[in-house]
């Protein structure tokens with residue numbers, strides 16, 4: 001028993017969890033007809049339910065899962081994978097129909113029009129009644145949390161943002177607040193709004209499909225499932241005092257120390273590689289970081305336009321292409337920084353704390 | 360002279376459910392409210408959709424593929440319904456809740472202990488959490504069916520703003536109970552604003568904005584100060600969040616939902632393969 005718990009604690013470590021989840025996502029997108037089947041779903045969801053039920057016997061697990069505000073997130077833990085499976089299963093079916101030259105599932109019914117009353121109005125009515133009953137039942141069973149009265153001088157440890165912002169708070173591990181709390185959220189909004197104008201693929205409009213939109217769907221699913229939902233879940237259940245990592249069966253020990261000495265890129269290069277001291281002028285000190293960042297955002301798009309993204313450049317035109325690549329690079333910067341941190345304890349690529357300018 | 364038994368039978372017949380129903384439906388009061396009457400024929404079923412403010416959100420006829428739960432997961436509608444539930448329960452909460460340091464916390468306690476049927480707070484809080492999840496799932500569905508593609512680009516954008524508004528509504532509401540959970544969550548969340556480039560006193564570039572020796576962006580004049588009305592989460596922040604939560608944001612969200620629904624119709628109804 002202890003062995004299994006230790007193993008699950010080990011797997012829940014952010015490094016391993018994020019890498020495993022990404023790998024699972026991409027492999028499943030490569031072989032969708034193997035992963036998004038009824039049998040796979042039955043195994044995965046009963047496995048998850050079993051995991052939840054058995055884990056409830058563990059006091060530390062129970063404590064964190066049954067915190068009132070965390071209950072909806074436990075629900076989300078099931079809903080998001082469910083709808084992922086569901087939409088991918090529809091997509092796989094439609095792709096097969098397309099390959100066989102048959103009409104899409106949706107297409108069989110698009111020509112037919114039905115009366116809104118009763119066909120739609122009654123569905124809505126039933127939906128509202130069910131939802132009302134669920135909400136009332138939930139509210140009767142689970143009281144809303146109320147803690148001690150506000151006390152501005154006693155900050156709890158950990159201090160967590162509301163749960164839907166915990167993905168952003170998790171980014172704070174890797175980036176400073178100006179990026180994690182301001183620039184990235186703005187870019188997420190801008191990026192979402194840009195999607196319809198960047199994606200000029202006319203196919204896959206109004207039905208589930210994977211084959212016809214593989215690239216778009218892969219990027220979106222990585223962003224939504226791994227960088228959004230998974231980070232929220234990680235921040236909720238697996239981050240304890242001092243924002244240290246705690247496995248699901250681990251006691252939230254206030255004194256757990258993570259002895260981590262993170263090192264800046266400038267120190268790696270000037271001190272460790274070149275054997276010199278750090279230059280006094282911050283602009284010279286950080287010159288390599290600046291070059292890396294500029295190369296990342298300026299050189300990579302140009303190179304990609306000539307190589308593997310040539311087809312995008314040709315079909316999208318310069319403006320769309322550069323917007324898309326900039327947004328993709330911004331999105332990719334998070335996993336890149338994560339990996340650099342895990343492998344090299346890299347703190348800042350550019351670090352000018354004098355001006356709060358740290359990347 | 361009819362005997363008592365016959366009179367009783369007559370009376371009971373008159374009071375039978377179908378008769379009473381018919382009597383009500385033929386009364387002038389009923390006809391003045393529901394012009395069409397019971398929608399028992401296709402013609403009436405169409406008229407009823409046109410005649411009611413609420414029902415005319417929908418067209419008279421819809422594509423069969425569009426009303427499948429399999430297709431939309433009902434998520435947009437669920438989000439809308441949760442918004443209505445939140446508006447209703449929020450209004451009830453406003454009867455009892457006073458946004459001041461003195462009363463906010465005790466009013467929340469009283470909501471459970473003194474107020475009859477005291478689960479309004481629960482419904483409001485769990486409904487708010489559920490709405491955040493349902494709006495995420497709705498966006499997920501719209502992406503997976505490619506429904507943001509032309510001609511629906513603009514409605515996707517209206518949706519993104521609605522998503523932001525939902526999060527802001529939830530964020531501003533989170534402060535109102537004025538307990539430890541509330542103020543520290545808002546302290547962490549709003550603390551980010553101090554790092555806004557140029558506009559936050561701990562943001563990159565802010566040090567460049569000076570007038571001679573005087574810094575223009577300090578901890579009493581930056582983005583966070585504007586948000587909280589102070590240097591920390593205090594009484595001014597509570598009032599600001601309350602006004603935004605109960606008046607400002609719901610109004611904007613309601614307005615945008617009207618646009619969102621209007622555009623669904625204008626863009627040709629729920630998407631489907633052509």
Ligand code: HEM
Nearest residue numbers: 445446449450452453480484487528529532533535536609
């Ligand atoms: C989309 C809509 C809304 C969301 C997501 C939302 C969210 C929230 C949240 C998370 C809380 C804290 C609840 C708690 O701690 O128990 C709250 C409290 C409150 N909300 Fe809302 N709300 C919404 C709409 C409204 C509306 C429309 C009103 C009023 C017209 C309202 C009035 C209130 C009041 C008075 C409180 C304080 C009482 C309390 O905390 O229980 N809300 N809201």
Ligand code: HEM
Nearest residue numbers: 431433435436438439498506514515518519521522629630
């Ligand atoms: C408060 C938030 C929102 C409400 C109440 C709402 C409501 C709705 C409803 C009722 C529909 C009808 C179809 C359905 O149920 O799926 C719909 C469709 C749509 N929504 Fe939303 N929505 C919201 C947020 C969003 C968001 C966040 C997005 C995208 C980022 C979005 C984009 C769309 C689009 C593109 C359609 C048309 C879909 C189609 O034709 O298939 N909405 N919305």
